[in-house]
Amino acid sequence: MIPRYTRKEMAQIWEPQTRFRIWFEIEAYATDALAELGVVPKEAAAKIWEKGKDAVFDVERIDEIESVTKHDVIAFLTHLSEIVGPEARFVHQGMTSSDVLDTCLNVQLARAANLLIEDVDGLLAALKRRAFEHKNTICIGRSHGIHAEPTTFGLKLAQAYAEFERGRERLVMARKEIATCAISGAVGTFANIDPRVEEYVAEKMGLTPEPVSTQVIPRDRHAAYFAALAVVASSIERLATEIRHLQRTEVLEAEEYFSPGQKGSSAMPHKRNPVLTENLTGLARLVRSAVVPALENVALWHERDISHSSVERGIGPDATIHLDFALKRLTGVIDKLLVYPENMQRNLDRLGGLVHSQRVLLALTQKGMSREDSYAAVQRNAMPVWRGEGNFLDLLKKDKDVSALLSAAELESLFDLGYHTKHVDTIFRRVFGEA
Helix, strand or coil: CCHHHCCHHHHHHCCHHHHHHHHHHHHHHHHHHHHHCCCCCHHHHHHHHHHHCCCCCCHHHHHHHHHHHCCHHHHHHHHHHHHHCHHHHHCCCCCCHHHHHHHHHHHHHHHHHHHHHHHHHHHHHHHHHHHHHCCCCEEEEEECCEEEEEEEHHHHHHHHHHHHHHHHHHHHHHHHHHCEECCCCHHHCCCCCCHHHHHHHHHHHCCEECCCCCCCCCCHHHHHHHHHHHHHHHHHHHHHHHHHHHCCCCCCCEECCCCCCCCCCCCCCCCCCCHHHHHHHHHHHHHHCCHHHHHHCCCCCCCCCCHHHHHHHHHHHHHHHHHHHHHHHHHHHHHHCEECHHHHHHHHHCCCCHHHHHHHHHHHHHCCCCHHHHHHHHHHHHHHHHCCCCCHHHHHHHCHHHHCCCCHHHHHHCCCHHHHHCCHHHHHHHHHCCC
């Protein structure tokens, strides 16, 4: 993780102290359940909680032990025995390391998902506010980067809202799917530990028991989780790319907020660069980079191996931390985005009315001209305007084939911008509901 792109709340989930605290809770709850089943003394289970519940685990000490044992869970258990005393011998009864590691990872991923869902909620609120603000702010729509037909800036933001609402649903599903617990022992058969222990730990940790854990929780769950994060990251990039294009000097329909004292270039004092959305594009790439390794983790050997472990130690913190930061950054960009309706109108007018070509085409077909002839008539008048040679409406009025079917008044009526916004309310109701 890079401090520059890390928020405190998400980083805390992945700190060693947090991890060891979760490990302790898993072990202590398992011991509680074993005590209820009469496998270990209840007094020992109580002593473990008494000694460990407020303990600050010595990360350096655990690392020191691991340097000898070459095993992180054993190192932790050894350190825990130093804290708890003789009763620590009842910890980890019938359990295997994966029971602790996998259950802990899923707790962390579920907590990370909680924060990411909150982040999306904040972004949705900003998008909704700005969408209604610019619901009827007309601008040019573009296909292939080329002027197409009029739309509104509010519709651009409504589209983003709908996309992130879908992303939120995917995160909710990913959280549900990842929040499972495995306390099933070696190769997952429960031979040395009662399944009721797993059920108890799962309930206490806010998880559900993994139906078949084989010793590890199946990694298809994790693959789906990181894929969900990646889709949200791609939605971030999609919106960031739109803003970057709209901020280009030749377009300048919208622009990232430029704060007092901010500098755009070390060499050119005039520059106001879209640095935030460029940064978001890069962060999206980092989040997506977790997907292929997560998919490759699915195919483990037999009941387990640890080829997934080194991967998850990296992609777990990195993907969630980067996405958390990116969502918060994008929310700020949308919240303060500078919008220039005058420039939008100027750009609409740049092509001399060509944005209404489809309406003219359709009107000619409705007057009896074939579609092929209508297309040819409209195009032959459009191309000079494309080259900067005249006004589209004027040329159409002079065209004998067009004027034979459409009067000057009828042609003028086809150039009404309001025609293109008549269903904006319908789209907004679909996205935001009746309210």
